[in-house]
Amino acid sequence: MTPRWHRYAFLALALLLVAIVLFPIYWMVVTSLLPSSIVLSRQPPLLPPPDQISFDAYAEVFHRRPVVAWILNSAIVVAGSSVISLVVATLAGYSLSRFHTPAQRVAGATLLLSKMLPGSLIVVPFFVMFTALHLTDTLAGLILANVSVGVPFATWMMKGFFDTLPRELEQAAKIDGCNELQALWFVILPLARPGLAACGIYLAIVAWSEFVFARTLVTKPANWLVTVGLQSFVGEYLVEWPLLMAAGVVSLLPMFVLFVLLEPFLVSGLTSGAVKQ
Amino acid sequence: MKPWFRLITALAAALVLGSAPGGAAGQTVLDFPTWQAEEPGVSTWWKSLIAAYEKQYPDVRINLQQIPFNQFVKQMTVRFAAGTPPDIVHLPSRDFASFADQGWLEPLDERLKSTDIPAMWPPLQADMMWNGKTQGVLLMGYGGMLFYNEQRLKDAHVAVPKTPDEWLAAMKATTAADKGLFGLSTITAEHPNMVVEMASWVIGSGADWLKGGRYNFTDPAVVRAVDQWRQSVGYAPKGTNSATARQLFVDGKTAFLRDGPWVWGAVEKASAEMKPSLKITGLPFPVEPGGASNSLHIAAKSDARKKDAAWKFIVMAASPEWQHAYALTGSPAPRKNTLTPADFAAKPYLKVINDEAARAQNLFPTVPAVRAGYNDFATQVTKAGMRMISTQDSTPKVLADLQRDLERELPLK
Amino acid sequence: MTAVPRRRRLPVRDRWLAYGLLAPACVAVALLVAWPLWVIVQMSLRPGRALELTKLLSQPLGFANFDRVLAQPSTWAAFGHSLVYTGGTLVPAFALGLGAALLFHRTFPGRRWLRSLLLLPWAVPGVIVSIGFLWMFDASFGVVNSVLRRVGVLSTDVAWFVDADTAMLAVILPTVWKSFPFFAITMLAALQGVPASLYEAARVDGASPLQQFRHVTWPGIRGSAMLAVLLNALWTFREFDIVFASTGGGPAGATETLGILLYREAFGSFRFGTAAALGVLMVATALVVVLLGYRWLREETR
Numbered sequence: 006m007t008p009r010w011h012r013y014a015f016l017a018l019a020l021l022l023v024a025i026v027l028f029p030i031y032w033m034v035v036t037s038l039l040p041s042s043i044v045l046s047r048q049p050p051l052l053p054p055p056d057q058i059s060f061d062a063y064a065e066v067f068h069r070r071p072v073v074a075w076i077l078n079s080a081i082v083v084a085g086s087s088v089i090s091l092v093v094a095t096l097a098g099y100s101l102s103r104f105h106t107p108a109q110r111v112a113g114a115t116l117l118l119s120k121m122l123p124g125s126l127i128v129v130p131f132f133v134m135f136t137a138l139h140l141t142d143t144l145a146g147l148i149l150a151n152v153s154v155g156v157p158f159a160t161w162m163m164k165g166f167f168d169t170l171p172r173e174l175e176q177a178a179k180i181d182g183c184n185e186l187q188a189l190w191f192v193i194l195p196l197a198r199p200g201l202a203a204c205g206i207y208l209a210i211v212a213w214s215e216f217v218f219a220r221t222l223v224t225k226p227a228n229w230l231v232t233v234g235l236q237s238f239v240g241e242y243l244v245e246w247p248l249l250m251a252a253g254v255v256s257l258l259p260m261f262v263l264f265v266l267l268e269p270f271l272v273s274g275l276t277s278g279a280v281k282q
Numbered sequence: 283m284k285p286w287f288r289l290i291t292a293l294a295a296a297l298v299l300g301s302a303p304g305g306a307a308g309q310t311v312l313d314f315p316t317w318q319a320e321e322p323g324v325s326t327w328w329k330s331l332i333a334a335y336e337k338q339y340p341d342v343r344i345n346l347q348q349i350p351f352n353q354f355v356k357q358m359t360v361r362f363a364a365g366t367p368p369d370i371v372h373l374p375s376r377d378f379a380s381f382a383d384q385g386w387l388e389p390l391d392e393r394l395k396s397t398d399i400p401a402m403w404p405p406l407q408a409d410m411m412w413n414g415k416t417q418g419v420l421l422m423g424y425g426g427m428l429f430y431n432e433q434r435l436k437d438a439h440v441a442v443p444k445t446p447d448e449w450l451a452a453m454k455a456t457t458a459a460d461k462g463l464f465g466l467s468t469i470t471a472e473h474p475n476m477v478v479e480m481a482s483w484v485i486g487s488g489a490d491w492l493k494g495g496r497y498n499f500t501d502p503a504v505v506r507a508v509d510q511w512r513q514s515v516g517y518a519p520k521g522t523n524s525a526t527a528r529q530l531f532v533d534g535k536t537a538f539l540r541d542g543p544w545v546w547g548a549v550e551k552a553s554a555e556m557k558p559s560l561k562i563t564g565l566p567f568p569v570e571p572g573g574a575s576n577s578l579h580i581a582a583k584s585d586a587r588k589k590d591a592a593w594k595f596i597v598m599a600a601s602p603e604w605q606h607a608y609a610l611t612g613s614p615a616p617r618k619n620t621l622t623p624a625d626f627a628a629k630p631y632l633k634v635i636n637d638e639a640a641r642a643q644n645l646f647p648t649v650p651a652v653r654a655g656y657n658d659f660a661t662q663v664t665k666a667g668m669r670m671i672s673t674q675d676s677t678p679k680v681l682a683d684l685q686r687d688l689e690r691e692l693p694l695k
Numbered sequence: 696m697t698a699v700p701r702r703r704r705l706p707v708r709d710r711w712l713a714y715g716l717l718a719p720a721c722v723a724v725a726l727l728v729a730w731p732l733w734v735i736v737q738m739s740l741r742p743g744r745a746l747e748l749t750k751l752l753s754q755p756l757g758f759a760n761f762d763r764v765l766a767q768p769s770t771w772a773a774f775g776h777s778l779v780y781t782g783g784t785l786v787p788a789f790a791l792g793l794g795a796a797l798l799f800h801r802t803f804p805g806r807r808w809l810r811s812l813l814l815l816p817w818a819v820p821g822v823i824v825s826i827g828f829l830w831m832f833d834a835s836f837g838v839v840n841s842v843l844r845r846v847g848v849l850s851t852d853v854a855w856f857v858d859a860d861t862a863m864l865a866v867i868l869p870t871v872w873k874s875f876p877f878f879a880i881t882m883l884a885a886l887q888g889v890p891a892s893l894y895e896a897a898r899v900d901g902a903s904p905l906q907q908f909r910h911v912t913w914p915g916i917r918g919s920a921m922l923a924v925l926l927n928a929l930w931t932f933r934e935f936d937i938v939f940a941s942t943g944g945g946p947a948g949a950t951e952t953l954g955i956l957l958y959r960e961a962f963g964s965f966r967f968g969t970a971a972a973l974g975v976l977m978v979a980t981a982l983v984v985v986l987l988g989y990r991w992l993r994e995e996t997r
Contacts, residue, residue: 015803022795023813029827029872030815032838036830041533045836047462048845097720104713119728121981122735123933125958126974129738129967130731132364141366153727160720185712214820216936221360224315224347232820236940237350239826244525246830253823264818268811272883356962363967380965459852462835471857472945520834520854535835657963668946672859 090155098163323547425638486567572642792878821936
């Protein structure tokens with residue numbers, strides 16, 4: 006057993022680390038709560054003076070732009086692309102894990118290829134293809150674009166995860182009268198839940214952060230995602246830091262809530278095997 | 283198209299929320315992306331122009347889209363490259379030639395014949411010529427303006443400058459970096475408008491960095507002017523782009539701002555205590571630097587019906603009534619004699635904006651090869667500018683390197 | 696190449712199942728990865744400035760784009776910047792991630808919540824990261840300069856993102872901040888896979904904590920660590936958002952990485968052909984690194 010004082014020493018160390026790491030986010034919040042006159046000073050107060058705190062910047066953000074709509078758009082794209090990627094990747098990952106086919110090597114290469122292509126270049130062929138399919142300016146187009154990033158990596162993760170589950174499980178299920186698909190559905194998938202969750206969070210984070218596709222494939226402000234909308238505050242005529250920071254904080258919140266709630270799955274899911282050889 | 287392809291499309295389409303607006307049957311929808319849909323002042327003009335247009339032509343609807351300026355040209359490039367250009371094309375005029383050079387814009391000479399635009403537009407309209415054809419209608423030609431904070435000048439006991447040297451001295455007198463106060467708001471970060479700032483000093487001094495169709499960066503007059511620009515940057519906060527530069531001026535942190543007249547709309551939004559101090563006047567240069575700002579075009583690829591509808595929109599924008607409304611927003615309208623003495627009496631700043639626009643010399647390159655490759659040119663000049671801001675390298679050395687790089691990257695025969 | 700162990704051919708029924716399950720992924724990959732890549736390779740082989748793809752793709756084939764890209768000094772400068780940026784990000788991000796993982800592998804009160812908070816930067820989009828850091832490191836009104844002045848470290852304002860000497864550091868910092876959680880998570884997962892019995896055995900043998908790390912922990916997590924480094928290296932090598940939104944490659948090209956240069960060629964100079972050539976070269980470089988890294992990784996973990 007770890008001695009008691011050790012545990013508190015670790016706690017202190019962890020608190021310090023977290024404080025340093027979270028300072029940029031803290032500073033965004035502080036800036037968003039103060040008026041420009043204090044923000045633009047040579048000695049900005051590290052703790053916001055309570056009597057100066059105001060939520061005006063937030064009111065202004067919501068008043069000026071359809072931030073809620075952007076967050077909803079982002080949520081739709083994140084949910085859509087994560088679910089599609091996850092379904093496709095689970096099937097593929099299972100196949101790659103259980104059946105040795107030449108496809109395996111191709112799959113590995115594809116994963117790496119997709120990680121290497123610069124998004125700012127691949128967006129050009131995407132734009133051509135999506136225009137032909139009338140998918141530009143739609144969230145569906147963005148979902149597909151994110152699937153292109155998500156599927157290869159998620160397949161790899163899920164294969165790694167399935168590799169850790171013994172094959173005897175399916176053999177036992179088959180003896181009980183299941184066919185292969187039933188074995189996958191009733192036996193393997195329930196056991197794969199941590200891996201699915203980990204993979205899902207990973208996909209969600211990547212899709213939520215994505216910028217180049219969202220910027221290029223959608224032009225109508227009504228269909229903008231959060232990242233693009235936020236950037237539009239920067240490209241504006243004037244830049245008011247409190248406003249910009251407020252917009253930033255607002256666009257971070259949904260993902261933070263999701264992340265803090267689901268983060269344990271991420272570690273436990275990865276522990277069970279994914280992202281391993 | 284393969285059946286599964288269609289299936290995917292159908293499935294995807296089912297997922298879409300708030301998909302493309304249907305539009306009544308037979309209605310023409312014109313796509314009109316601009317960076318000005320939310321700009322204080324001029325956006326109101328666009329919106330009322332569109333409303334009037336849709337009223338006059340009920341079978342046409344205009345889909346106005348806001349795209350931030352720093353993304354705008356890239357976004358247009360992608361759309362043209364993919365073969366889906368907008369129907370009403372609004373471009374920063376400095377980028378016009380790059381687009382025209384691709385054959386993306388519709389020649390307008392035939393259509394212009396039936397209008398008074400050739401007669402009533404200023405000489406800057408000639409900028410819209412490419413390959414011997416007029417390919418656009420100038421929407422704004424301007425002269426650069428000097429915005430200043432009267433209170434800050436008073437506190438430092440300096441007068442409104444009339445020469446570049448006086449201006450530099452005034453910047454120095456108003457700078458107190460340890461208090462977070464600066465003499466000048468200007469672009470000190472990688473930003474497309476840095477070229478405009480530098481060119482203002484060069485053209486303003488009467489020099490020319492593109493003389494007789496050649497790069498002329500080693501000319502002592504050019505070096506001197508660029509060196510003055512470099513001094514001025516020393517009085518400005520570092521790492522500012524055009525938006526933060528304006529914001530700092532509006533917040534009273536800087537004493538001077540060189541910018542286009544349209545910024546007046548933003549300055550008028552300053553806080554009540556700051557607003558009375560913020561003034562506008564002409565730049566303290568012997569030559570007034572300015573140029574074509576932005577222009578309207580029709581995409582060569584649009585179908586005939588949309589081209590006609592877009593042209594009607596341009597004609598309406600160029601009509602005396604709408605030009606007058608445009609000039610009242612603070613941006614100089616290209617049509618001659620648009621503003622009346624009564625307008626000047628009501629809003630005196632319009633007079634100085636108008637006068638400066640009238641005497642402005644083009645600060646943008648006029649050499650065709652540089653116009654077609656404007657972004658390459660701007661990239662190199664900005665690079666040299668950033669080098670002068672961020673290193674100790676001497677100005678003549680940086681400019682000599684710039685001359686060499688440009689001759690290699692963008693040769694002028 | 697190592698010899699592929701001979702496998703028995705799959706029974707027909709299994710083969711159907713194997714490929715059936717793979718089919719959706721294959722469609723997605725063919726449509727969304729392979730086809731765009733094919734277009735890019737084609738673009739790279741068409742010299743000329745035509746931007747419209749239909750026009751560009753009807754031009755004669757040639758290697759002029761590659762000639763141009765390989766000849767211009769900015770390519771090599773950008774390549775160097777990409778290497779510095781990737782290396783400069785990976786080393787501290789890995790160290791920080793591993794350190795955090797070792798700490799959070801211990802038990803202490805509040806661990807679950809603190810861990811979630813620590814990993815939060817991962818969920819922050821690159822665009823927002825750069826806006827936040829630009830503001831913190833602002834020369835005149837930034838909190839970092841203010842604190843450094845107050846402490847007495849600085850007497851003048853350092854323009855972190857604008858000064859040629861500090862700009863690379865300034866873009867690396869936010870990148871480290873965003874990427875260390877990935878290492879922390881993978882290392883944490885790997886640590887939990889190291890059997891506790893090994894530590895007990897080591898302790899019985901009287902191994903010091905450092906020796907325990909060298910002989911028990913590190914061998915147990917090395918495979919995952921190397922894979923994480925490899926994946927992250929690829930990600931950082933082509934990273935675009937953070938640099939673009941903070942310095943845009945400046946000042947005077949000091950932070951111009953390959954991703955930024957490519958973007959400038961395509962959308963600034965209207966040369967899709969050379970941009971595509973640059974992209975193909977980037978992929979090729981990365982591919983070489985990956986193949987070398989992958990082989991080494993397999994030997995390491997065998």
